[in-house]
Amino acid sequence: MWHDTGTGALVMPAGLTVQPLGHIESPEGKRRIRNLVEVSGLMDHLVQLKPRPATEDEILRLHTKEYVERIKNMSSEMGGDAGEETPFGRGSYEIALLAAGGCISAVDAVIDGTVDNAYALVRPPGHHAEKDRGRGFCIFGNIAIAAMHARQSRGVGRVAIVDWDVHHGNGTEHAFYSDPTVLTISIHQDNNYPPSSGALSDTGSGAGEGYNLNVPLPPGSGVGAYVATFEQVVAPALAAFRPQLILIASGLDASAMDPLASMMMTSAGYRTLTRTVLAVARDVCGGRVVACHEGGYSPAYVPYCALAVIEEMAGVKTGLEDPLLELLAAMGGQDIQPHQEAVVREAAKLAAGLVAAAP
Numbered sequence: 423m424w425h426d427t428g429t430g431a432l433v434m435p436a437g438l439t440v441q442p443l444g445h446i447e448s449p450e451g452k453r454r455i456r457n458l459v460e461v462s463g464l465m466d467h468l469v470q471l472k473p474r475p476a477t478e479d480e481i482l483r484l485h486t487k488e489y490v491e492r493i494k495n496m497s498s499e500m501g502g503d504a505g506e507e508t509p510f511g512r513g514s515y516e517i518a519l520l521a522a523g524g525c526i527s528a529v530d531a532v533i534d535g536t537v538d539n540a541y542a543l544v545r546p547p548g549h550h551a552e553k554d555r556g557r558g559f560c561i562f563g564n565i566a567i568a569a570m571h572a573r574q575s576r577g578v579g580r581v582a583i584v585d586w587d588v589h590h591g592n593g594t595e596h597a598f599y600s601d602p603t604v605l606t607i608s609i610h611q612d613n614n615y616p617p618s619s620g621a622l623s624d625t626g627s628g629a630g631e632g633y634n635l636n637v638p639l640p641p642g643s644g645v646g647a648y649v650a651t652f653e654q655v656v657a658p659a660l661a662a663f664r665p666q667l668i669l670i671a672s673g674l675d676a677s678a679m680d681p682l683a684s685m686m687m688t689s690a691g692y693r694t695l696t697r698t699v700l701a702v703a704r705d706v707c708g709g710r711v712v713a714c715h716e717g718g719y720s721p722a723y724v725p726y727c728a729l730a731v732i733e734e735m736a737g738v739k740t741g742l743e744d745p746l747l748e749l750l751a752a753m754g755g756q757d758i759q760p761h762q763e764a765v766v767r768e769a770a771k772l773a774a775g776l777v778a779a780a781p
């Protein structure tokens with residue numbers, strides 16, 4: 423919560439054109455998630471895991487030495503920008519290590535059987551970070567680093583990453599683009615951020631051909647389109663790939679209330695997606711699922727979506743109601759539309775061609 427993104431006009435530096443607001447990627451949404459998990463009583467049913475900072479060697483599995491040194495130096499001074507739209511203040515290097523390490527700790531706890539599954543509520547997010555530069559509020563690629571830890575330190579043969587953040591998981595895609603042992607699936611709003619990234623036709627390269635799936639849903643997609651994507655693309659892909667561990671890049675910015683996207687998801691929608699992933703996980707990997715928090719920019723609504731996800735993962739219903747659900751669920755266009763169905767159909771063809779690679 424102490425990672426400081428400064429001020430901005432939404433995501434841009436405010437300059438002298440408009441009174442600056444707090445940067446849109448702020449602690450508030452995450453703090454309110456934790457708060458809702460506490461006041462709902464859900465925390466009483468959870469095991470709290472202590473995160474540790476990632477080691478520099480663990481970060482260097484993904485990032486270049488030059489980049490890590492640059493962040494470390496800037497962080498010890500006054501901060502700066504990690505690359506593209508990734509402002510940070512003093513001390514964010516250590517916090518970013520803790521975010522990546524938190525995801526690693528969660529993976530370890532699930533592999534060790536300390537817990538059945540885990541939700542790593544970390545900040546800064548990670549899925550846009552490239553090997554040699556930060557992008558889109560992300561300094562280090564938390565979920566990619568956690569997957570590399572599972573593969574290289576814990577002997578996990580195959581890992582699947584399901585990225586339901588509304589933006590394309592470009593950093594995660596690039597980290598494993600030619601690697602057939604890590605299946606990467608990103609469901610995102612077509613051509614939102616990064617621009618010109620996340621096309622259906624980007625399916626991997628070399629030995630990794632076929633092991634990257636992009637589902638670029640049209641803007642305006644609601645619960646119907648998301649549920650269809652998970653039933654017709656994500657679940658069959660996971661069943662075919664048979665991962666020994668499933669990671670979820672859990673951005674909650676596809677919600678109907680998000681200012682950085684144009685989708686219409688609800689807390690009930692996220693509940694269904696979670697249930698779908700958990701059902702496949704029970705079949706293929708003993709239910710081993712780790713969710714790593716990514717984006718989500720409606721501090722008002724994100725907590726209800728997170729509560730739904732974590733309730734499903736814990737198998738506990740607190741009974742605390744989402745006060746906005748009725749309103750959002752009744753909005754026009756929540757059912758899958760023909761132009762959305764067309765994208766899901768194409769992605770389903772790609773998923774149908776998947777086979778599990780030998781680790």
Ligand SMILES: [Zn+2]
Nearest residue numbers: 587589673717
């Ligand atoms: Zn996002």
